[in-house]
Amino acid sequence: xxxxxxxxxxxxxxxxxxxxxxxxxxxxxxxxxxxxxxxxxxxxxxxxxxxxxxxxxxxxxxxxxxxxxxxxxxxxxxxxxxxxxxxxxxxxxxxxxxxxxxxxxxxxxxxxxxxxxxxxxxxxxxxxxxxxxxxxxxxxxxxxxxxxxxxxxxxxxxxxxxxxxxxxxxxxxxxxxxxxxxxxxxxxxxxxxxxxxxxxxxxxxxxxxxxxxxxxxxxxxxxxxxxxxxxxxxxxxxxxxxxxxxxxxxxxxxxxxxxxxxxxxxxxxxxxxxxxxxxxxxxxxxxxxxxxxxxxxxxxxxxxxxxxxxxxxxxxxxxxxxxxxxxxxxxxxxxxxxxxxxxxxxxxxxxxxxxxxxxxxxxxxxxxxxxxxxxxxxxxxxxxxxxxxxxxxxxxxxxxxxxxxxxxxxxxxxxxxxxxxxxxxxxxxxxxxxxxxxxxxxxxxxxxxxxxxxxxxxxxxxxxxxxxxxxxxxxxxxxxxxxxxxxxxxxxxxxxx
Ligand code: ADP
Numbered sequence: 001x002x003x004x005x006x007x008x009x010x011x012x013x014x015x016x017x018x019x020x021x022x023x024x025x026x027x028x029x030x031x032x033x034x035x036x037x038x039x040x041x042x043x044x045x046x047x048x049x050x051x052x053x054x055x056x057x058x059x060x061x062x063x064x065x066x067x068x069x070x071x072x073x074x075x076x077x078x079x080x081x082x083x084x085x086x087x088x089x090x091x092x093x094x095x096x097x098x099x100x101x102x103x104x105x106x107x108x109x110x111x112x113x114x115x116x117x118x119x120x121x122x123x124x125x126x127x128x129x130x131x132x133x134x135x136x137x138x139x140x141x142x143x144x145x146x147x148x149x150x151x152x153x154x155x156x157x158x159x160x161x162x163x164x165x166x167x168x169x170x171x172x173x174x175x176x177x178x179x180x181x182x183x184x185x186x187x188x189x190x191x192x193x194x195x196x197x198x199x200x201x202x203x204x205x206x207x208x209x210x211x212x213x214x215x216x217x218x219x220x221x222x223x224x225x226x227x228x229x230x231x232x233x234x235x236x237x238x239x240x241x242x243x244x245x246x247x248x249x250x251x252x253x254x255x256x257x258x259x260x261x262x263x264x265x266x267x268x269x270x271x272x273x274x275x276x277x278x279x280x281x282x283x284x285x286x287x288x289x290x291x292x293x294x295x296x297x298x299x300x301x302x303x304x305x306x307x308x309x310x311x312x313x314x315x316x317x318x319x320x321x322x323x324x325x326x327x328x329x330x331x332x333x334x335x336x337x338x339x340x341x342x343x344x345x346x347x348x349x350x351x352x353x354x355x356x357x358x359x360x361x362x363x364x365x366x367x368x369x370x371x372x373x374x375x376x377x378x379x380x381x382x383x384x385x386x387x388x389x390x391x392x393x394x395x396x397x398x399x400x401x402x403x404x405x406x407x408x409x410x411x412x413x414x415x416x417x418x419x420x421x422x423x424x425x426x427x428x429x430x431x432x433x434x435x436x437x438x439x440x441x442x443x444x445x446x447x448x449x450x451x452x453x454x455x456x457x458x459x460x461x462x463x464x465x466x467x468x469x470x471x472x473x474x475x476x477x478x479x480x481x482x483x484x485x486x487x488x489x490x491x492x493x494x495x496x497x
Contacts, residue, residue: 024212423465
């Protein structure tokens with residue numbers, strides 16, 4: 001891809017917000033420190049961003065605490081909260097292109113995807129949860145004895161939210177949408193690689209009328225700002241998306257501090273199963289998308305492509321040809337399918353996994369190296385002859401590396417697909433409904449996509465079995481993460497009536 005050697009395209013926006021957003025105002029970190037956020041196309045500095053530490057997390061939590069305990073947010077009518085969230089969605093829609101440009105600049109993902117898919121999904125999700133705001137209510141319970149019993153569904157309080165860098169805006173939306181609809185207040189920590197878009201979006205929330213202190217955004221690093229949030233005594237709930245290793249750390253911090261409940265959305269090694277009756281061309285295209293989408297940086301990436309032996313040779317040749325056609329280049333350019341990886345750590349890690357694949361005897365069909373001499377671009381890479389025990393079949397690579405494995409029958413592929421510590425998602429490719437039903441029920445995963453993949457909708461719950469996480473985000477299921485249930489028991493004077 002010659003494009004990578006050219007000068008990077010200049011983004012059409014400027015970075016406006018680099019400070020912390022606390023109590024409705026942009027402020028410097030207490031220490032005055034900043035860190036650099038880098039352009040993955042070049043490794044050069046985009047901006048210096050205020051670096052939050054525990055003192056800043058304290059300030060943000062105090063603001064959120066005050067906004068929760070004294071209102072007005074949780075005390076407003078649900079309809080008023082809904083109207084603010086709907087105005088937020090309108091404003092985000094209006095600033096679609098600016099948000100998409102910031103996202104591409106900071107993250108490296110193709111601008112067309114950010115502008116046409118991701119920001120519109122953010123808008124859709126905020127509208128979806130705005131719709132829930134005035135439909136949250138408890139039950140009347142038929143208890144034994146002369147009692148009138150009901151449940152109140154109340155906001156849980158101050159939510160601490162920690163998000164990753166692969167979908168900065170979408171992860172922001174999955175977290176703040178349900179939390180705000182339920183009437184909570186928030187301190188959100190962005191990933192240190194991608195602090196910019198959430199600051200811009202959070203400013204729009206305030207422009208739309210969100211009261212000060214309801215949504216605070218702290219940029220900074222995990223072991224400092226993130227750990228301070230996870231272990232804070234005044235934070236009532238923690239929601240985390242990131243690696244399984246860090247998930248264990250934050251769960252422990254939450255337990256050791258105040259036992260705040262935690263939802264976790266962690267890693268995966270999702271199987272993509274191509275049965276012998278599948279439409280091979282369509283399966284190749286979707287398996288390609290399942291793995292390479294977002295530079296391979298998806299927790300639910302279809303990173304173990306299991307193909308039935310009868311269609312295996314054809315599939316491998318076509319998967320290779322498709323990877324060779326993949327258009328890699330400056331993500332601001334039109335028609336680009338793949339931009340650079342997020343940073344040098346991920347870039348080096350992916351190249352190490354590629355070397356390990358070659359050393360362990362998998363067949364490198366195409367790719368296998370970096371691309372260009374600038375930034376963090378990697379060639380679309382396909383391995384065939386991958387065996388279950390190889391590191392590339394076991395670990396989450398989080399890069400553009402497809403691993404193709406051969407299978408003979410359904411019982412075998414179920415056993416192998418489930419033989420992992422993860423359980424986030426699976427793809428099933430077949431024209432036979434019985435096969436699809438059998439696989440769907442046998443796979444221990446939070447999402448099964450049948451003859452499709454990565455279909456994300458605000459209403460569909462997402463989350464993992466096993467070490468892929470705890471709890472579900474999106475859909476009605478996510479509301480439960482942000483609500484307390486209060487049972488109210490009231491004796492009846494005249495039970496006979
Ligand atoms: P990745 O490997 O994808 O960067 P991480 O799990 O390290 O995944 O990061 C996801 C988020 O978790 C980021 O916002 C990061 O700053 C944060 N994080 C990392 N380490 C910690 C920690 N010890 N405590 C709290 N948050 C952390």
